[in-house]
Amino acid sequence: MSILNAFVTPELALIGVDTEAMLPSGDLQQVCKIVVNPVLSAVVGFRGLDLMQMASAPVFSGWKGTFDALAEYVPELMRLCEEHCITAHGQPKEQLITNFALAGFSESSGCMVLHAYERTKHTQPIEHHRSIxxxxxxxxxxxxxxxxxxxADRKGMEVLAREQxxxxxxERPTDFACGGRFFIAEARRDSIRIEHAFEFPPHGKDC
Incomplete structure (x- = not known):
């Protein structure tokens, strides 16, 4: 799994992600875990199976509707992406554990809003946490x-990520990929900025 954190206020949303990913062979690679849609002032961060991000990213970046409509569509999008991962890539259902965090400007609320989505077990519904x-x-x-x-600010997000x-x-040194570089996206209405905040220590060294 990975590190995915998000804080939101009416004016600002922060989403932080690491970059480390583990291949089935156990090898580690660095990947992007953030997708943006500047038209919606929206940022989505991903955690879990990388194929889920790859399958869903075009929808987030090319969405032809409002942020609120996108937020409500995400559980169905995740379900469709899961089917794709199973049928096209032979992905076992038990490995489809995934988190999405979507932040952006809500037209109905008139402010920045955060939604989180969790797939903890394939036998259970996708959880949608609204306006958290x-x-x-x-x-x-x-x-x-x-x-x-x-x-709940940028510095706090850095402290939290290092501790995570x-x-x-x-606790899980062999099967929990986290590390690499840490990026923080700052989203406001009509503005998105993404910066490399820091680099995690290599494995085997203290965080």
């Missing part, structure tokens, strides 16, 4: 999050 203030993955509970003492990387490598 933040999203964290991986997530180890409220007590762990509170212990970091962070604010440290804890993931400590």
């Amino acid at each position: 203030p933040q999203f964290y993955a991986p997530y180890w509970g409220d007590d762990h999050l509170k212990s970091l003492g962070i604010c 990387c440290r804890k993931a490598r400590e």
Whole structure:
């Protein structure tokens, strides 16, 4: 899996992602996990099976409708992408665990809004969390999050990502790909900026 975090206020949405991905062979590669749609002031971050991002990215970038309509369509999009991954790529259903985080300017709310989508098991429905203030993955509970003492801003997102990387490598060192570079997208109405925030330490070194 990967690191995917998002914070939102009425004026600003922040989405942060790492770049590390693990191939079936166990080899690590660096990949892009963010897609933007400047017309909608929208950013979507991905976590999980890379084929899901590859299948869904054209829809996010080429959507011909409102942000609100896109947000409601995403669960159906995920379902269609899952079918594609199974039929075209022979992907086992149990490996379709995926998170999407979509932030953008909501026409109905008149502000920046965050939606999160989770596929935890193929036997369960895709969860759609509407108009939430933040999203964290991986997530180890409220007590762990509170212990970091962070604010929902750019600096807080960097602190959180470093801790997520440290804890993931400590608890699941062989099957949890996280690291590489960390990018933060800042989305406002009519403005999107993406910057390389920092680089995670190589595996085997402290985060």
